[in-house]
Amino acid sequence: MKWFNDGGMYEDSFALSDIISALTDGEVSGMVGHNKEYWQIHNRKALEIFANMSAIDILELPEGCELSGMLKELFEAYQETVS
Numbered sequence: 001m002k003w004f005n006d007g008g009m010y011e012d013s014f015a016l017s018d019i020i021s022a023l024t025d026g027e028v029s030g031m032v033g034h035n036k037e038y039w040q041i042h043n044r045k046a047l048e049i050f051a052n053m054s055a056i057d058i059l060e061l062p063e064g065c066e067l068s069g070m071l072k073e074l075f076e077a078y079q080e081t082v083s
Contacts, residue, residue: 004030015052016063019071022048053078 003010010016014032021033022045039045053075056064067075 004028010063013061013063015055015061016066019049019052019074049074050078050081054082057082 002008004013004017004020005011008030011030013030017030017032018034021029022039025039026034026036034048053067053071055061056067057078067078
């Protein structure tokens with residue numbers, strides 16, 4: 001959560017914020033996130049995570065380092081999908 005606080009490393013990250021929101025069912029988010037009901041819609045988490053990983057990857061956003069670190073397994077699945 002500290003990442004998304006004022007002055008945090010990713011306080012302005014729309015993409016990483018939304019990914020973390022999806023993974024925590026809306027419990028943790030930064031500048032972007034959705035309520036718990038939103039995450040209960042069928043396939044919503046997968047679509048949102050894919051869209052945000054694509055944004056990080058294609059736009060070469062700074063939070064890309066987290067894709068090969070903390071989110072490594074998800075990023076590997078994303079890479080298999082887009083390859």
